[in-house]
Amino acid sequence: MPKIWRPVDLKEAWEIQNELGLGNYCYVAGGTWLRTQWEANLCSMSLNLISLENVSEMTEIQEQVSNGKHEIMIGSSVSLYRCLKSTLLNQYFPPLVAACKKIAAPSIRNQATIGGNIYTTAGDTIPSLLIVKAELLWFNGVDIVAEPLEQWLITLQANQFKRDNRILVGLKMATEEDVKGAFLFFTKVGRRETFTSSLVSVAGKGTLTSAGFFQNVTLAAGGGGYPIRLSEAELELENQCFSPTLFQQIYKSIVVEFQATADPFASADYKKAVAANLITSELYKISGQPGGEQRVVGS
Numbered sequence: 001m002p003k004i005w006r007p008v009d010l011k012e013a014w015e016i017q018n019e020l021g022l023g024n025y026c027y028v029a030g031g032t033w034l035r036t037q038w039e040a041n042l043c044s045m046s047l048n049l050i051s052l053e054n055v056s057e058m059t060e061i062q063e064q065v066s067n068g069k070h071e072i073m074i075g076s077s078v079s080l081y082r083c084l085k086s087t088l089l090n091q092y093f094p095p096l097v098a099a100c101k102k103i104a105a106p107s108i109r110n111q112a113t114i115g116g117n118i119y120t121t122a123g124d125t126i127p128s129l130l131i132v133k134a135e136l137l138w139f140n141g142v143d144i145v146a147e148p149l150e151q152w153l154i155t156l157q158a159n160q161f162k163r164d165n166r167i168l169v170g171l172k173m174a175t176e177e178d179v180k181g182a183f184l185f186f187t188k189v190g191r192r193e194t195f196t197s198s199l200v201s202v203a204g205k206g207t208l209t210s211a212g213f214f215q216n217v218t219l220a221a222g223g224g225g226y227p228i229r230l231s232e233a234e235l236e237l238e239n240q241c242f243s244p245t246l247f248q249q250i251y252k253s254i255v256v257e258f259q260a261t262a263d264p265f266a267s268a269d270y271k272k273a274v275a276a277n278l279i280t281s282e283l284y285k286i287s288g289q290p291g292g293e294q295r296v297v298g299s
């Protein structure tokens with residue numbers, strides 16, 4: 001049987017992990033992802049499980065002002081259920097709430113944490129966080145250090161997904177003033193309504209000016225590979241109006257840029273096509289084209 005450690009703060013957690021040594025412990029937040037790995041024999045249970053549930057610094061959703069910027073900070077141990085009920089997140093980050101709503105069933109969402117969802121690198125919340133340029137907050141034994149989520153994903157991919165010993169304390173996102181014509185969306189396609197992780201999930205954010213120009217668009221896709229920002233498609237949209245040619249070009253860029261991976265149910269090409277279709281159809285609706293509804297969040 002594994003030994004369960006229950007630190008009450010980051011400092012104690014750090015002391016325990018240092019004493020045990022890298023590779024001899026495993027952090028457990030809600031345990032919902034880990035359980036599936038253990039049950040499917042994808043990884044063995046460590047002899048030391050360090051529970052994060054009592055670590056005091058990671059349990060809240062807070063508003064803060066940092067360098068004059070209004071930000072929302074979410075502690076890693078906040079459950080997906082609490083995220084989707086949060087007034088602050090509903091007000092400022094509806095795509096994140098829409099993503100949480102579409103993860104698993106209520107019993108899992110009560111236990112599963114946002115930190116665990118991000119740390120797996122496959123979580124459905126990640127595209128909705130990439131479009132708002134979320135920063136991760138890491139405890140390195142001395143300080144809490146911020147790192148852009150996008151940068152963390154790029155570095156991990158370059159390192160063959162080798163992890164270090166830092167503890168994910170939470171994440172922060174800057175809020176923005178309401179702008180006329182602003183749009184946000186999150187869409188997920190899965191194999192069944194509630195019990196599987198997604199085939200593909202996509203998110204987007206930006207503004208459509210009154211003259212019909214797309215501006216400051218951020219797009220992201222995940223689910224069928226590791227989640228990424230779709231920077232090429234973003235650039236191609238900047239200051240452009242809807243046209244069939246533009247949308248064909250955006251479609252092609254997404255197919256090239258999204259590095260989807262195949263699984264037993266869907267090929268990589270299929271997932272790329274799904275991501276490109278989902279995004280272009282959301283943008284089509286937003287641009288007010290005939291047959292499209294406008295401003296869809298969490299469809």
Ligand SMILES: Cc1cc2nc3c(=O)[nH]c(=O)nc-3n(C[C@H](O)[C@H](O)[C@H](O)COP(=O)(O)OP(=O)(O)OC[C@H]3O[C@@H](n4cnc5c(N)ncnc54)[C@H](O)[C@@H]3O)c2cc1C
Pocket residue numbers: 026027028029030031032033034035036052076077080102103104105108111112113114115116117118119120122123124125166167168169194195196197198
């Ligand atoms: C039936 C079922 C359906 C699911 N459906 C979905 C779905 O639709 N979409 C989806 O995205 N996911 C899904 N999941 C996966 C999982 O529930 C979520 O990803 C969940 O958010 C993981 O959070 P957790 O707290 O349970 O993580 P855990 O299982 O506790 O941990 C996940 C990983 O993160 C590490 N970790 C956790 N917190 C920290 C921290 N603070 N610092 C450092 N390391 C940390 C752990 O060591 C572990 O490696 C599903 C799971 C089940 C069982």
